[in-house]
Amino acid sequence: MSRTNLSRRGFTGSLLAATALSACAVQPEAPAKARVVVIGGGFGGTTAAKFLRLEDPGIAVTLVEPKSAFSTCPGSNYVIGGLSKMSDITHGYAALTGVHGVRHVREMAVAVDPVAKTVRTSGGQTLAYDRLVMSPGIDLRWGAIAGYDEAASARMPHAWQAGPQTELLRRQLEAMPDGGVVALAIPGMPYRCPPGPYERISMIANYLKTAKPRSKILALDAKDAFSKQPLFQDGWAALYPGLIEWVPLGKDGKVVEVVSGEMTLVSDFGQRHKVAVANVIPPQFAGKIARDAGLADQAGWCPVDPFTFESRQAKNIHVIGDASIAGAMPKSGFAASSQAKFVARAIAAAINGRPAEAPVFANTCYSLVGPDYGISVADIYRSTPQGIVAVQGAGGVSPRTPADAAAFRHLEAMYTHGWYASATKEIWG
Ligand SMILES: Cc1cc2nc3c(=O)[nH]c(=O)nc-3n(C[C@H](O)[C@H](O)[C@H](O)COP(=O)(O)OP(=O)(O)OC[C@H]3O[C@@H](n4cnc5c(N)ncnc54)[C@H](O)[C@@H]3O)c2cc1C
The missing domain is CATH 3.50.50.60 (FAD/NAD(P)-binding domain)
Structure with a gap:
């Protein structure tokens, strides 16, 4: 219409x-x-x-x-x-x-x-x-990754709809022995919350760093680039050196099959990764x-x-x-x-x-790389007959090298919590 x-x-x-x-x-x-x-x-x-x-x-x-x-x-x-x-x-x-x-x-x-x-x-x-x-x-598209159905998600949680799955993944991390590998299978675009998997990697790394320091994260990705990538990777290098291995599509990162009974993820070219905890985020x-x-x-x-x-x-x-x-x-x-x-x-x-008025839309996505280390991307959008487009020059991402980096990341971490409090208050409060 x-x-x-x-x-x-x-x-x-x-x-x-x-x-x-x-x-x-x-x-x-x-x-x-x-x-x-x-x-x-x-x-x-x-x-x-x-x-x-x-x-x-x-x-x-x-x-x-x-x-x-x-x-x-x-x-x-x-x-x-x-x-x-x-x-x-x-x-x-x-x-x-x-x-x-x-x-x-x-x-x-x-x-x-x-x-x-x-x-x-x-x-x-x-x-x-x-x-x-x-x-x-x-x-979630059950079956888009072979073997990943609702039953498999009880062993390999997606935690991509907040609730019992979120708590299950947390419990699995707590129960995992030190030295275990935590794998994430990350989908290609489009999916809910482009930076979400990378914030999750960061938050799991922050937990492992102190609670299970011999453990590792293996992030298997179905794409070659991701939202706020340089900012995330700078943060990982600074906060979690050696803890995270990110495998892009071009290096056989795409997971095409899971064997949940064996806690195994299988890549496009047949590599098998047996892991302690698997967070499988399927296509949607x-x-x-x-x-x-x-x-x-x-x-x-x-x-x-x-x-x-x-x-x-x-x-x-x-x-x-x-x-x-x-x-x-x-x-x-x-x-x-x-x-x-x-x-x-x-x-x-x-x-x-x-x-009707001419629409103008906004988006800001904050992410925590560490508890005191925030980053963000913001944009303004306008509607055109061809679709909704970002207004050039109206948005931006956090700088990679701000003058006082620690203070800058600290402030963005505070803004992250501030956005959450104000958004949820506006919607449900
Ligand atoms: C790990 C993670 C982190 C994220 N972090 C951020 C962030 O920092 N900032 C941000 O902006 N976004 C973030 N997101 C994305 C955000 O959660 C979603 O984009 C947002 O929830 C989409 O809103 P929605 O209204 O489309 O769907 P939802 O918020 O998911 O709401 C859908 C609702 O519809 C109900 N429903 C479904 N079917 C029916 C039906 N047939 N009858 C009645 N009710 C039904 C469901 O019960 C549900 O309550 C994150 C997502 C993930 C997974």
Whole structure:
């Protein structure tokens, strides 16, 4: 659907329907102007639900999310490295429901009917919408690495969706004897959080350095270059000399098979790595509900209009966050939240007959290389008919050789924690 379809004209029919079908209204005495259903209570979905209500309290917003509390992937590497606890990265929905008046349906969305404009939930409810916002995140592609299925992930955790897998990987590191090899299998692009695997390597190295100093990390990568690479590698050389071996694609780093019973990773050219702990991060695609609704392309991600994030496949459905194809924007929580705020504003504008504004998006990805050693990359993005592009000269990465390096890295470590606190407070607080 084109930008113009976000106009009042496009909404007239659905507003009439909204009046007749106001089952989700949060203010029973006054029928809602329109109903928006949001699928997924992570970075994108929770932000969208909250900001829709801030934009216009007359819009009835229903969040469909089975969890009662959300554990963030940002910060989960610090749990794995022993710097934080799960409770530090887990947030409930009390403010969203109590303060902002979002209705929380604690069920899975199991089917979307884009023609009838309804969402069916695992509990058998049918929720009618005028607009649907989908932010279901990622699913793991079981079987994309031969032998890596859900059962294998109980021995070789992915820990790429924060929760029990995060704790499992932490426990395995604690139980591992000193001198063991910790392997990571890292996917090719695109995947959730481009710098995430390298921050994880750093946090595991920080733990091993003191707790198991004879151990090593073997990072097997399906690509030849990665986000903030020179900064990470400078940090590894300074903080963890000799502890990390990174094997790029060109040196047979791609893992194509695992034998979980033997704790063995097999590379493209048949090298077999038997290790003590294996963190296998498989290739990914958009969450199942988006794929089942027919919103994904052949690669498994959802094409969207760069100006509205409305699905290219279905009208009145906006796909944001990791599940969407957002041009130059990375799959990050910061990006998902930035997209969500814009989409909330655009939907509220359409409902109220205002023209949509030109979108501007932002992203900053902070990473800890050590507890007191932070690095970052930041960008601003604009929409063009060809897609979302980074604004030249508007972003940047941390310098490799700042004047007072220790003070600079220390400050960026503080900013890392500051970003997390402010982002999660804004979304769930
Ligand atoms: C180790 C790691 C570190 C990271 N660090 C950072 C960082 O420092 N900064 C940063 O910006 N990003 C970071 N990220 C990336 C960030 O976690 C994701 O980009 C972000 O969570 C994407 O938001 P989302 O809304 O698309 O999906 P999510 O936040 O994953 O939310 C999806 C939600 O949808 C729900 N859901 C799925 N299907 C359904 C359904 N059918 N019905 C109802 N609900 C459903 C899920 O339960 C989930 O709660 C990191 C990721 C990893 C793995």
